[in-house]
Amino acid sequence: MSSKRIGSRTVRLENKPTIISAAAVVGPKEGEGPLKEYFDIIIDNDLYGEKSWEFAESKMVETAMRKAVDKCGKKLEDVNYLIGGDLINQLLPSSFAARELSIPFFGIYGACSTMAEGMCLSSMLIDGGFADLILSGTSSHYCTAERQFRYPLELGNQKPMTAQWTVTGAGSVLIAPNAKGPRIKYITVGKVIDKGISDGNNMGAAMAPAAIDTIYAYFNDTKDDPNSFDLIATGDLGKLGKQITEDFLNKKGIDISDVYTDCGVEIFDLEAQDVHCGGSGCGCSASVFAGYIYKKLLKKEFNKVMLVSTGALLSPTSTLQKQTIPCVAHAIVIVNEE
């Protein structure tokens, strides 16, 4: 059995895959939220100078990726792999960004778990010596997601209070082996979990069991102490899913309450910005990580963080075919350690 594996699901990375740079680009609404000071670029219009929302989203993720590379003085030609994806069919935003960036490309789909999925894969490929530099990132856009998964915006549909608001935002990280900076120490990859929720307007409840399963697996595998973390952040469970996760983990003997938050709860002022249960979308944990969390790690205000991006793998077709919602969550532990 591989010496890098711990317990049933966790991998320990031994060659210090380091996040040497990160960048976040967000939309106007996100730029008015509580984390506004942490984002690299706040766009002032949802179209971002493009002719469609889809290509605005593509430009956001391309910009976040170029920015992450620029910020640390690297060049796109130095990057061995680009690992990314998004919510939009056929990964339209990421595929077109990859065309412009001209870096060997692995397209991934994990719905809103994509940021952590990309960082899991990137950190293993860097740790294993298969690449010297990997760029990973993802995006979402309120208007593209609503159009694809729900209703035309022009309908002005009302949402139930369990619903969340898809973040318009993109985040990107650049990972290199054994460098100076916060490094990825453990990853726990998620199984697809489906506890029978079929309501696409209650994603927090649908995704919480996947987050619980992955977080529990991490602590069970490593025997780590939740209170040794400065922050455990789920991706986009929102207010309701966060409460479910905290409660159920507590019942299973894992008390994360003192260090736990959810990126979807943090990115908006839930009441003032009228976003019901909070933010969602691939861009939620991506921009909160690449903006807020990464900058706090750099400043040593955080020294040990777990990011658990959560994804609902539903499709409009599976919903029409009366299926419940399969979900997945991947965890990465990032530390400041010599």
Place this chain on the structure above:
Amino acid sequence: MSSKRIGSRTVRLENKPTIISAAAVVGPKEGEGPLKEYFDIIIDNDLYGEKSWEFAESKMVETAMRKAVDKCGKKLEDVNYLIGGDLINQLLPSSFAARELSIPFFGIYGACSTMAEGMCLSSMLIDGGFADLILSGTSSHYCTAERQFRYPLELGNQKPMTAQWTVTGAGSVLIAPNAKGPRIKYITVGKVIDKGISDGNNMGAAMAPAAIDTIYAYFNDTKDDPNSFDLIATGDLGKLGKQITEDFLNKKGIDISDVYTDCGVEIFDLEAQDVHCGGSGCGCSASVFAGYIYKKLLKKEFNKVMLVSTGALLSPTSTLQKQTIPCVAHAIVIVNEE
């Protein structure tokens, strides 16, 4: 710079990631084609006992995966990662299969390049010691792909002669470190290439430049001899794309004509089965590799093979927004070597 990297794009795998098992499940039409004797299961009805084509596709890929594990006496619980995806929005078939298989899941999207994309990632994760057993596979289904990308089947649309026929099929491989069997020795990951083709009924011409770019990169990186291969097989370029690839590589000084074929050309009798330029879809290179090529490798009738699965990353939305078709191709070299 990493010692595992050769030239600009190629990785040499040093710890013998071995394909210890493979299985292919195909539809009735594919089961009447020239490769029928090589497939593990030929289903006799496009619905495969399910209520929708999407869930028939999901059952096909789940069956191919279970079969690959069963055939070599392993258990699903022994598998550390499942890496897969398909053409259908939100990876519906793969996501629902992953729910049933309960293995930590990386969803990927590379359109019809998915088989090689999964094998690239799997072989690196195995080679790097991050897993002891990885299951990778993909699927496509004529009826789900037509419904999503083209027209309702009930319209009975005629296709131009440049069009291809989406394979109903699934293929899966099980990869372990340093075992007995054909092993993955090199991988070359593709960049996203777009030479301006916008006709979704001429995928061969759209994807050929991506195949050319990746195959050229492999030979340029390794200085390998095309005639040292028993077979170089592109994924699903069809008759036209195959000719373009052969011609343009020849102009660039790489003559693969003596050993070159395309899975889309092989899987059907093009004229008798009325499939115009040939087969396409993720399931094309997946079932041809997991069926025909893998069995020939096991029998030592092939000892060195390159599989180059090719994907067109177009989306119905990008087509409506008048964009051209970005494409990608990934190459893996599989050898029988001690």
